[in-house]
Amino acid sequence: MKKILGMGNALVDIMTVLPNEKTLSEFNLPKGSMQLSDNESVSKLIEYTSKFENKLTSGGSAANTIHGVARLGLPAGFIGKVGNDSHGNFFSEDLVSSKIEPKLSISKTGSGVAVALVSPDSERTFLVSLGAAVELVPEDITDAIFEGYDIFHIEGYLVQNHELIEKAVRVAKQNGLKVSLDLASYNVVEDNLDFLKSIIEKYVDIVFANEEESKAFTGLDPEESLNKIADSCEIAIVKIGKNGSLIKTGDKSFRVGVIEAKSIDTTGAGDMYASGFIYGLTQNYSLDKCGKIGAIISGNVIEVIGAKMSDERWTKIHKLIAEL
Numbered sequence: 101m102k103k104i105l106g107m108g109n110a111l112v113d114i115m116t117v118l119p120n121e122k123t124l125s126e127f128n129l130p131k132g133s134m135q136l137s138d139n140e141s142v143s144k145l146i147e148y149t150s151k152f153e154n155k156l157t158s159g160g161s162a163a164n165t166i167h168g169v170a171r172l173g174l175p176a177g178f179i180g181k182v183g184n185d186s187h188g189n190f191f192s193e194d195l196v197s198s199k200i201e202p203k204l205s206i207s208k209t210g211s212g213v214a215v216a217l218v219s220p221d222s223e224r225t226f227l228v229s230l231g232a233a234v235e236l237v238p239e240d241i242t243d244a245i246f247e248g249y250d251i252f253h254i255e256g257y258l259v260q261n262h263e264l265i266e267k268a269v270r271v272a273k274q275n276g277l278k279v280s281l282d283l284a285s286y287n288v289v290e291d292n293l294d295f296l297k298s299i300i301e302k303y304v305d306i307v308f309a310n311e312e313e314s315k316a317f318t319g320l321d322p323e324e325s326l327n328k329i330a331d332s333c334e335i336a337i338v339k340i341g342k343n344g345s346l347i348k349t350g351d352k353s354f355r356v357g358v359i360e361a362k363s364i365d366t367t368g369a370g371d372m373y374a375s376g377f378i379y380g381l382t383q384n385y386s387l388d389k390c391g392k393i394g395a396i397i398s399g400n401v402i403e404v405i406g407a408k409m410s411d412e413r414w415t416k417i418h419k420l421i422a423e424l
Contacts, residue, residue: 102382103175105249105277107268108162109233109257110180110204111212112187114146115367115406117153118217124225131219132312134226134257134285142229145215157406158194159214160233161255161284164368164407168375168397170200171414172421174382177201179245183232187211205240207232222363222402234260238267246275251378256284256313259292269303278305278334282374286312293317297332305334306381308374314338322346326353335387337377339370344395347387356391359399359420368407373398376421389424396420 118124124131127145158167163178170176178200182188188204188211195202212233217225241264246252252272259265269279281304283289289296289309296317300307307329309317314325322338323346330336330348338346344357373394380390400413409417 101175102250103177103248104166104169104251104253104378104382105177105179105246106162106166106253107179107236107258108255109160109212109230110163110178110182110191111158111160111214111228111230111233112191113157113159113214113216113367113406115155115157115216115365116149116218117365117405118149118219119152121219123149123217124219127227129217129225129227131225132223133287134228137227137229139210139229139231142213142215142227145227149215149217155405156190157408158191159216159407160212161257161282161371162253164371165253165282165374165378166200167198167408168372169379170198172375172379172418174379175201177203177249179203179236179240181205181207181232181236181240183207183209183211185211187213188232203245205236207235209235216367216406218365218367218405222366224365224367236261236264238263241268241271243271243275246272246277249277251280251382252277253280253282253374253378255282256288256296259288259296262292262295266299269299273303279303280306280308280374280378282308282370283310283313283317286316289313289316300329301332304332306337306378307333307335308337308339308370308377310339310370311341337391339373345373345391347391349387352387354388354391356388356395358395361399361403363402365405366402367405368401369398371407372401392424393421
C-alpha cells in the first residue's frame with residue numbers, strides 16, 4: 101500500500117464564525133486572504149472574536165490533506181515543528197489518534213496558531229502567527245525521513261523558506277518519491293513566483309491550484325492556466341469552486357463537477373480535494389475518478405465548521421467513493 105508523507109506549517113486553527121464582515125474591516129484583513137502576523141496581533145484578534153462561535157482544531161494545509169488520506173485508509177506521516185506547549189501537545193496527540201506518524205521537531209518558541217474567520221457566505225480569511233511552525237530548517241530534512249514513503253505532499257505556505265523547500269523536494273525526488281504541491285494562497289504565489297516556477301519545473305510532479313492561485317501563477321484564466329501549469333509538471337489540477345475542477349496530464353484534459361452540498365465553511369475544501377485526488381492516484385484510478393473522489397470529500401467538508409469531519413460523515417464518504 102502506498103504511503104503518503106506531508107510537510108507543512110503545524111498549526112492549531114481557531115475556527116471562528118463571523119456574524120458579518122465588520123471584523124475583517126476592523127483588522128484590515130482582505131477577505132479570502134492568508135495574512136502572516138505576530139503573536140500580539142493574533143492574540144488581539146482572538147480576544148476580539150472570543151464572543152463569536154469558535155472551535156479548536158489541528159490545522160495547516162498539508163496537515164489537513166494528510167488527515168484526509170489517513171481517513172481514507174492510507175498509511176501517512178507528517179513533518180512539522182511545534183512548541184513545547186498545550187497547542188503543540190494538542191497537535192501531536194491529534195496526529196497519533198488519527199494514525200499518522202508524527203515527525204515533529206520541538207521548539208522553545210510557542211506553537212503556530214491560525215485564526216480562521218468564516219464569513220456569512222462561508223469564505224474564510226486567516227490571520228496566522230506561525231511561531232514554531234516556521235522554524236523548520238534544511239537540517240531537519242534527511243534521507244531517513246522519506247524512507248518507506250511514496251508521495252511527498254507539501255503546502256505552498258512553506259515557500260517563504262526557499263532553502264528548506266528546495267532541499268525537501270530535492271531529497272524526496274532522490275529517494276524516489278513523487279512530489280505534490282498545493283499552491284495554497286494567491287498572495288503567497290505572487291510573493292514567491294520565480295521560486296515556485298523554478299521548483300515546479302525541476303522537482304514537482306503534481307500541482308494543485310485554485311482559480312486565484314492559478315491566475316497569480318500564470319496571469320491566465322483557469323483553462324489557459326491549466327495548460328500552462330501542465331507544461332511544467334506531470335499532473336495539473338485547477339479547482340474552480342462551484343464549477344468543479346480541471347485536470348490535465350500530457351494532452352489529456354478532464355473537467356469534473358461538484359456534488360450537491362450546503363456550504364457552511366470552505367476551510368479545508370482544497371486540502372480535502374487533494375487528499376481524495378492523491379488517494380485515487382494510489383489506487384491507479386483514472387484522473388477524472390481521482391477528481392470525483394476529491395469533489396466528494398471537499399463537498400462534505402464545506403458542510404461542517406473546520407477541516408475535520410465526524411466518523412459518520414467519513415462512513416458516508418467511503419460509501420460514495422465505493423459507488424463511483
